[in-house]
Amino acid sequence: MMNWIVEPWPWYVAGPLIALTMFLLLYIGKQFGMSSNLRTACAAVGGGRVADFFRFDWRAQRWNLIVVVGAVIGGFLASAYLSTNTVEINPELTQKLETQYNIKSAGEAYLPPELFGNEVLTKPFNLAILLIGGLFVGFGARYAGGCTSGHAISGLSNLQVPSLIAVIGFFIGGLVMIHFVYPILF
Structure with a gap:
């Protein structure tokens, strides 16, 4: 029963949902984008005292900050509870990643530990x-x-x-x- 949410949605479902979201945002006069939230977050914590760029009414953009929080929470929930954290990739690409880049977990892990593990950051x-x-x-x-x-x-x-x-x-x-x-x- 939960397969419809766990499996990737086809383009003919996801595309119209994105279009509907964009239409609704245009209708209510809002624009979507994630990087603009960095400016809003900096303004919210007092960045306007340091630079004029951050001196604006950030409260008018609170809805966009909620989108970011929702994206983070949704990403965590999807990763932790709705995903096997694997991705199907072309076998030729898997072979190339293993031989040329020494990424042995290609195709087994959504985020290969050879690239995203904690030891990489050391x-x-x-x-x-x-x-x-x-x-x-x-x-x-x-x-x-x-x-x-x-x-x-x-x-x-x-x-x-x-x-x-x-x-x-x-x-x-x-x-x-x-x-x-x-x-x-x-």
């Missing part, structure tokens, strides 16, 4: 990659005026040309990273 190189990557992601989201979810879901739903340009940039950046930068670093 290596200075990995910490540096995470910190530098986090700075790039944060700077990029701010410079682009939003994150991937904001531009790809909300911006494209509003037919905003800057969001289309940002999404194309995100896609190109991801391709360059995975095909050129990642093999050099790892």
